[in-house]
Amino acid sequence: MKKVTIADVAQHAGVSKSTVSQYLNQRYDYMGEQTKARIEETINVLGYRPNILARSLKQKSTTTIGVIVANILHVFSTQVIRAIEDVCNEKDFHVIICNADNQPEKEKKYIEMLRAKQVDGIIAFPTGGNIALYQDLVRENYPIVFIDRLIEGIETNTVLLDNEKAAFIAVETLVKNGYSKIALLSPPFEHAITPRMERLNGYKNALQEYQIPLNEEYIVSGKTSEMQSLIGKLIYLKDPPKAILATNDHVLMELLTYVKKNQIRIPEEIGVIGIDEVSFADIYSPSLTTIAQPSFEMGAKAANLLFERIQKKEIINQAKIYRFEPKLIVRESC
Amino acid sequence: MKKVTIADVAQHAGVSKSTVSQYLNQRYDYMGEQTKARIEETINVLGYRPNILARSLKQKSTTTIGVIVANILHVFSTQVIRAIEDVCNEKDFHVIICNADNQPEKEKKYIEMLRAKQVDGIIAFPTGGNIALYQDLVRENYPIVFIDRLIEGIETNTVLLDNEKAAFIAVETLVKNGYSKIALLSPPFEHAITPRMERLNGYKNALQEYQIPLNEEYIVSGKTSEMQSLIGKLIYLKDPPKAILATNDHVLMELLTYVKKNQIRIPEEIGVIGIDEVSFADIYSPSLTTIAQPSFEMGAKAANLLFERIQKKEIINQAKIYRFEPKLIVRESC
DNA sequence: CTGAAAGCGCTTACAG
DNA sequence: CTGAAAGCGCTTACAG
Structure with a gap:
């Protein structure tokens, strides 16, 4: 079955390609009613469907954007993607998803492929x-x-959580519930990844605010593979913490794994609060107090910012940082 | 900054467009070493990047595929997508993601847009x-x-779980652990969605196999919004079940919500087994016995089947159904 | 070993 | 109100 093109439609309808094209682009201004009807019919009869590729080539817009996430398996990423998808769908845009896996080479390859494919x-x-x-x-x-x-030194719009505030609120919540020996559990600090560093700062600021001396032994960070032993050390400190702030969902999982294995009771023996909402926060016993990111709003904002940039071609290089408010969800774990 | 095209490169390098194109497509067979070097240099100097759109138009392949999921927010979907992405990445293909939200109109729109964009x-x-x-x-x-x-009557390759077996194994596991009063909790059966119907069948078959009379009151299905009250009714039956099979992760969540609210103890008061793995299966108390879908294998298989079809143009209409084995993960909830 | 020319399927001034 | 022609940025026989 050969592809039917605009030329076929034109021929069958007895008009020129230009006229068919006008029809397709709803420029009916000067089009005769019968011409219109004839074209419409021919399109149905032949089962013509426009080749958007050809249009894109001419118009220099693919109505497609690229989204490069660290890993689509993270709940935060999927929520962000879902929000982006929804706003794109309204505008009849499509989204190409790529997983960079935190690898700069993969990211580079993807950026180049996306540009080669002329995503907008x-x-x-x-x-x-x-x-x-x-x-x-x-x-x-x-x-x-x-x-x-x-990213330091890159002038582009950036959407992110007010991470300092998130950690601050977490500590504040613990303090108000009577805790003062508060540990922080974080993924590695090595690459100075924004959320990790900012959450650490928020933790420190809150301690200072509430005049709690900083105990370096209470700051624990490491890879997933070493988390269990790190948590063990923390718990067996001479002067162990009474509460732990897990700075993201993965670290929280590790904490809960440890807690289960060692039959530690929350919150009686240790208070727990986590940054990032988790699906099981409500059904876990005790239910888990968390600080959620407004991921859908963040995704939608990112998409809208991108569309603004795509629409107005002028160079409005007013790069801004858009901070989103963390949301404390009080439950029973601290 | 104007886009640099193959014509610019040709001009600057003092060769023809054809030659540059040959170079780009690594057809060096007859190309002079100096020509090659000159082109390479010019490309770097001008910062030329090919426009894949133009190539796609000519070659009739966009090296892009479309994936239409019910909802990217489901863990199973994201795992499938991830697997697809990974095999696509190896082949330098891209994937466009669409959420049909179980709405046929949305699905239709997406299929048409994807085809208009000439996805392969x-x-x-x-x-x-x-x-x-x-x-x-x-x-x-x-x-x-x-x-x-x-989909009944559609001759195309289909990848799916052996759902009957999954439910069968679930019941079998319960039976072997001494349960005989076994209820099934399912999302609505209205649209006869494959996994739901097949899992119901598997449940029935297993009961028969183990000579347990079917009790219609033990088959509970409904929308999320009515789940809590349905579970309540089930639990307060005169002759209540001693174990419940949750046929997917959502239903399991509802069950666990009810269980927590009403302080029912698992497995002492009620045994629980779920189809679909959940992130918190291990850390929940008691840890949850589940039957997992091999979602990565399934996604990879789907991608590979698609690539086979894309590569060989011949009409090999041997549509097959590929069933994947459910995996029982024994833990403590039944 | 390399170039001129046609063509992929559209859109868009421009002319009439 | 409609058509002929050029062009988007590539690729690909074909000729030399």
Whole structure:
């Protein structure tokens, strides 16, 4: 079955390609009623469907954007993607999803492929490992918005949580519930990934605010593989903490794994609060007090910012940082 | 900054467009070493990047596939997507994600947009509401593979769980642990969605196999909004069940919500087993016995089937159904 | 070993 | 109100 093209339609309807094209683009201004009807019919009869590729080539817009996430398996990422998808759908845009897996090389490859495919813009959870590439994009005024992570020196719109505040609220909540020996459990600090560093700062600020001396032994960070032993050490400190702030959902999982294995009771023996909402917060016993990111709002904001940039071609290089408010959800774990 | 095209490169390097194109496509067979070097240099100097759109138009392949999921927020969907993404990445393909939200109209719109964008193939969790459209696709020999759901009368490769077996194993596990009063909790049966119907069958078959009389009151299905009260009724039956099979993760969540609210003890008061793995199965108390779908294998299989179809243009209409084995993960909840 | 020319399927001034 | 022609940025026989 051969593809039917605009030329076929034109021939069958006895008009020119231009006229068919006008019809397709709803420019009926000067079109005769019968011409219109004839074209419409021919399209149905032949089963013609426009080839958007050809249009894109001419119009220089693919009505497609790229989204590069760290990993689609993270709940936060999927919620952000869902929100982006929804706003794209309204505008009849499509989204190409890529997983950079926190690997700068993969990210680079994806950015280049996306550009080669002429996507109209990109939303990325930047790995931070491609500064030169980001700078090129910004210099060329290519529409791009970052999410979740701040990249030093790159002038582009960025959407992220007020991470300091999130950690601050967490500590504050614990303090108000009578805790003062508060530990922080975090993924590695090595690459100075924005949320991790900012959450650490928020923790420190809150301690200071509430005049609780900082105990370096209470700051624990490491890879998943070493978490169990790190938590063990923390719990068996001479002067162990009475509460733990898990700075993201993965770390929380590790904590709860430890807690279950060692039959520690929450909150009697240890208070727990986590940043990032988790699906089982309500059904866990005790239910888990968490600080949620407004991920849908964040995704929608990122998409809207990108569309603004795509629509107005002018160089409005007013890169801004959009901070979102963390939401405390009080439950029973501290 | 104007886009640099193959013509610019040709001009600057003092060769023809054809030669540059040969270079880009690595057809060096007859190319002079110096020509090659000169082109390479020019490309770097000018910062040329190919426009894949133009190539796609000519070559009739976009190296992009579409994936239409019911909802990306479901863990199973994201795992399937991740697997698809990974095999696509190896082949330098991209994937466009769409959420049909179980709405046939949305699915239809997406299928049409994807085809207009000339994607090379589609993997879909079919809503079941667009039979005519599916048939068109199959008739045109358009590469498409279905996942998770079987559509009556559509001759296309389909990848899905052996749902009957999953439910059978669940019941069997309960029986072997001494249960005989076993209820089934399911989402609505209205649209005869494959996994739901098959799991119900598996449940019935297992009861028969183990000579347990079927009690219609033990078969409970309904929307999320009515689940709590339905579970309540089930529990307060004169002759209440001693174990419950939750046929998917959502239903399991509802069960656990009820259990927590009413302080019912698992497995002492009620045994629980669920189909679909959940993130918190291990950390929940008691840990939850589940039957997992091999979602990554399934996604990878779907992608590979699609690529087979894309690569060989011949009409090999040997549509097959690929059943995947459920995996019992024994833990403490029954 | 390389180039001129046609063509992929559209859109868009421009002319009439 | 409609058509002829050029062009988007590539690829690909074909000729030399």
